[in-house]
Amino acid sequence: MKLVWQVPAVVAVAAVGGQAVGAVHDDPWLSLLLGAVTVVLSVVVYRWVVGRTERRPVTELAREGARGAVARGMLIGAAMFVCVIANIAFLGDYDVHGFGSVGGALALVGFMAGAAVTEELMFRGLLFRLVERRLGTYAALVLSSVLFGAAHLLNEDATLLGAVAIAIEAGGMLAAAYAAARSLWLPIGLHFGWNFAEAGIFGTEVSGNGDTHGLLDSSTSGATLVTGGAFGPEASIYAMLFGGLLTIAFLRLARRRGTVVPRRRGGRADTLAALPR
Template sequence: MRFVWQFLAVMVTYAIGGGTVTAVKENDWLTCVLGLVVAALAVLVYAWVVRRTEHRQALDVAREGAAARTGRGVLIGAGMFGAVIVNLFSSGHYEVDGLGSVEGALGLLGFMAAAAATEEVVYRGVLFRIIEEHIGTYVALALTGLVFGLSHLLNEHATLWGAIAIAIEAGFMLAAAYAATRSLWLTIGVHFGWNFAAAGVFSTEVSGNGSNLGLLDATASGPELLTGGSFGPEGSVYSVGFGALLTLVFLWLAHRRGNIVAFGVRRAARADSTVTLPR
């Protein structure tokens, strides 16, 4: 029942928050403000429902060290997408025509903050964490990663390959990051850093949701295998490669810190209190 209540609570926040931010997306300043509010609300609702259903504090969103962990995550996510763009630019498949829109970037900052926070509390905070307790880290990572990827088939320019790519480079990688650190702040940061770099800085399409005008006025062209085509760079083999590499790194860290849950060995609901937090 704790799974049911937690899932319902965060999904209601996800639906209402997402609908609210989408409704004002034509106003960049309002989108920025409301997006940040929705992001904060998603974390607060998650902390509240965990406390009510598990009778403990949600240490994966503890206030202590939150800014540092989120910041490290943003650097990882933005750095990962930056590496994709460097490869596309060096091969002549990404061109910058000039400056874009600062206001557009601000709107995307709020929009991506809301998306990152709400999706992370749903997919990693509730789904991965609780499923992991029952079937182990690896199976939970595979299942929730696939669900995360396939959910992107609902997007406007979605492709099956794009959904599979998202599952590998984001679904698997973010679950591995959570397993390694037991911190939603870090995964929210990685998720936001990737999305904002893609849309708010480099002005590329994000997960088949349409083109965005961020800080740079730029275009990507060339083979779909490299650029991702209409789905955006998340469908690029570069993204899949970097995401798979980071997944292995995070799983190695999870092993090193003793954070891997074996299949058939159920972790107690309050075991988060003994997990090694990121340094």
């Protein structure tokens, strides 16, 4: 019954917000405004519906430490993409033709912020967190990652390789980041930092979502396994490599902090008292 109330509420805000921002993508200031509105409404709705249905403080979206967690996540996400694009450029498969569009980059701030927040609330805040209670951290990470990758098959230039790559590099990394921090702010920052660096700064495709207009006018060419092809660098072997390494790092951190939820023989996870329920 929790899912019956929680999922439709969060998905409705995400769908309406995404459509609204997409409809005004040619107007950078309006895109930024609607993206900010989507972020605020998504957080408010999540806090309200989860607090009401689970009758607890929504600690995974606590205000304390939120700014620092988002900032750290943005830095890690952006740095990860810099590593990916640097390797692609080293092979001569990424070319910069000049400066792109400041307005386009500004519009992407709103779009990427809305997407990062709504997707993290749905896939880590609801799916991963609730499955983890039943099956433990590792099973929840695998299941949520597979579904997160599969969801990207609906994108315009989706590919099977891209969906698999998203499951490996993003689904695992973002779930592991949440498991380590027990806060959604860190994966939200990671998600935004990665996506904005990819499109808003380096001007490459994002998850097969069509043309992007970032600060740099650029193009990729070469083997699909290196560049990701039409799906974008997220389908690159380098993205999978660095995403996998970060997943391992976050899981090790979670184990040191004692925030990994083990699965018990009865099929229900041994949920630690300190974790959001």
